[in-house]
Amino acid sequence: MTDEVQDIGEDRSLLLVDDDEAFLKRLAKAMEKRGFEVETAGSVAAGRAIATARPPAYAVCDLRLEDGNGLDVVEVIREKRPDSRIVVLTGYGAIATAVAAVKIGATDYLSKPADATDITNALLATGADLPPPPENPMSADRVRWEHIQRVYELCDRNVSETARRLNMHRRTLQRILAKRSPK
The missing domain is CATH 1.10.10.60 (Homeodomain-like)
Incomplete structure (x- = not known):
């Protein structure tokens, strides 16, 4: 068992919301290896339904999805489970979007392509701890x-x-x- 798994806590539920099916499958496998109990959704509608029925302890939501904005899923999770730790992913890192994501309740905001280690660090960072900068940031x-x-x-x-x-x-x-x- 790795240190990362021990830091997760008792409730290891993780909701992944992304419309990129290949990325979603790879990330789900990687997060399961890190000890999370993963549920996936490929749309805002599916993400909201899962968040309403089974609010997760952790969530990773893509910002732009085919059927809407991932922040809609963040809002539902925040309503149903205020202690949930949520990371918003996006292909375009804009300061205004990052501010909106954090105001709505996201714990952190990462630009794609973020790997499972970056995402895990962001999900498990506590208090004032900031995750370390990525090892290989995009040029x-x-x-x-x-x-x-x-x-x-x-x-x-x-x-x-x-x-x-x-x-x-x-x-x-x-x-x-x-x-x-x-x-």
Whole structure:
């Protein structure tokens, strides 16, 4: 048994809410190995239903889901179980969103891609303890690339619309999309 498992406490229930199915499965397995009793939801509706029926001691919610905002799930959990520790994940780290997440009741806010160790540290941090900074944080180039990819996907892979929304020239965007992702 690892130290992390011993720090969890008696109630090890953990709700994971994310619409990225592959990420959700990987994270669920990793968190189970760390001693959590994991339940998963792929949407805001499913997350709210689980949070209402079985409010978890811990939760990890993606901010942007196909059917809405992950903060709606955070609100339900906070109502049903005020002592729950909640981490909000997002692909775009904006200060305004982080403030909103914490005001609504999130314990911490992490940018994707966060690994299971970062998430566990954030969930188990107590009081004024802050989890250590990530070992391998994303480079600024990678953050920019991730943001561009997300907007591109949200625009149904329409280069012209993505370029307009990002306020960038279409050819510049095409060159960025043609390259591999930065490390």
